[in-house]
Amino acid sequence: SGMQPNSASVDLAAGVNTEFVKRITASPTTVQKLTPLLPRFGYETEKTANQDEVVDTLISPAFQHALSSFCSAFPSGQLGPLVEQFEFGTDAVQAARSGNLEAFLNAIQKEADGKRASDTTEEQKPEDMNVD
Amino acid sequence: MSENAEGTWCLIESDPGVFTELIREFGCKGLQVEELWSLEEDDFNRLKPVHGLIFLFKWIGPSTSGTSEGSVVEDSRLEKIFFPRQVINNACASFAIISTLMNLDHPDVELGKVLSEFKDFTKSFDPAMKGLALSNSETIRSVHNSFARQTLFEFEEKSASKDDDVYHFVSFLPINGRLYELDGLRDGPVDHGAISDGKDWTNLVRTVLQERINRYNEGEIHFNLMAIVSDRKTQAERKLADLEAIGQATPDKVLELKQILVEEEAKRSRFKLENIRRKHNYLPLIVQFLKELAQQKQLLPLYEKAKEKSQSRVKKQPAS
Structure with a gap:
């Protein structure tokens, strides 16, 4: 098609293989956070955290397809409003609106770094108390 | 979140799990769908009884169909054959499946309330009206759409379908001793001739399909073939009960049938799992x-x- 080769074709799913997913889900915290977002079956009221189940989902064709779609739809900027529902900072939202995947991922990384720094230094402080 | 606007039909995948569950959710009982990987006689025999075939191929335009093979039915048979013209995009999977189901006459098959009522309601309609009624049926559309992948990235799918290859589904099935092809883009059912006495209809359809595939071969056509067959689990259960009733349930036979039961149960839960994964918002x-x-x-x-x-x-x- 007539799209510019560089902007449109970065597909994160290309690197999300079994080995990669197993490495990421070796962290129990990660498994715990991803578990509630997995597809749920009729008989399940609540999911119990289970690394195998997270791995199975992340390497399933359905998830891989969704991730590829996410990446290929990103440059259009149309994911902006959808991404805004997920408590991102202004940089990330701005990047999503303008359709810049690289800037979006950089912003997520920055937020994660900031959060980790504040987690360790301000652990004792109750959150959101510095209102004026 | 993008919702499906009234009247739109989503693209769905050509997959035996999707088709099997689609048929069940239309309320039709006694059937399942199996993918065929070749036109070998053995592959068809293994699945007997085969009630109909759904053939998916790259659509190159009306000019490619209709050359030499088959003739479009225009006589009174039209009153007996359920044939809807396909008036909307993306629905051809459901159109092909429903066209097949509506024309089945087999003790294993129970059409169900939704489809029987629809068949009754549209009995006197011509193909175009049938197609229109079908595309306006809210029940049928909502079942169809529930099998679409999450529509979150709908715009992406749309732009893809514009440039990329367009696929089309048609169905083949025997009706009153003749082989018909139901293609919603044609004016009527296509008659591929009489099925020889005592021969299974699949022999004839294999020849027709082979000719068609040969014609496409040069341009690396993609195609995919699904068979609508009797529910294999029910069939195995029935055979088992029959053998026991006449005292001929030998250990070998029992083992063979039990194996089919286990396989089919596993397949069902796999289909369920895949469909839940497919419908999830990721x-x-x-x-x-x-x-x-x-x-x-x-x-x-x-x-x-x-x-x-x-x-x-x-x-x-x-x-x-």
Whole structure:
């Protein structure tokens, strides 16, 4: 098609293989956070955290397809409003609106770094108390 | 979230799990769908009884169909054959399946309330009106659409379908001793001739399909063949009961049938699982996954790797 080769074709799913997913889900915290977002079956009221189940989902064709779609739809900027529902900072939202995947991922990384720094230094402080 | 606007039909995947569940959710009982990987006689025999075939192929335009093979039915048979013209895009999977189901006459098959009522209601309609009624049926449309992949990225799918290949589904089935092809883009059912006495109809359809595939071969056509067959689990259960009733349930036979039962049960739960995965909204999971990758400092390395891959892919491709 007539799209510019560089902007449109970065597909994160290309690197999300079994080995990669197993490495990421070796962290129990990660498994715990991803578990509630997995597809749920009729008989399940609540999911119990289970690394195998997270791995199975992340390497399933359905998830891989969704991730590829996410990446290929990103440059259009149309994911902006959808991404805004997920408590991102202004940089990330701005990047999503303008359709810049690289800037979006950089912003997520920055937020994660900031959060980790504040987690360790301000652990004792109750959150959101510095209102004026 | 993008919702399906009234009247739109989503693309669905050509997959035996999707088709099997689609048929069940239309309320039709006694059937399942199996994918065929070849036109070998053995592959068809293994699935007997085969009630109909759904053939998916790249649609090159009306000029390619209709050359030499078959003739469009225009006589009174039209009153007996359920044939809807396909008046909307993306619905051809459901159109092909429903056209087949509506024309089945077999003790294993129970059409169900939704489809029987629809068949009754549209009995006197011509093909175009039948197609219109079908595309306006809210029940049928909502079942069809529930099998679409999450429509979150709908615009992406749309732009793809514009450039990319257009696929089309048609069905083949025997009606009153003759082989018919139901293609919603034709004016009527296509008659492929009489089925020889005592022969299974699949012998004839294999020849017709082989000729068609040969015709496409040069241009690397993609095609895919699904068989609508009797529910294999019910069939095995029935055979088992019959053998026991006449005292001929030998250990060998019992083992063979029990094996089929186990396989079919496993297949059903796999279909269910795949369909739940297919219908899930993955956006929250994607977002959290990206955040987790960032926590583990794996996000930007993953992006860099993906970028490298896409650039090497671009380099390899000749400029178009």
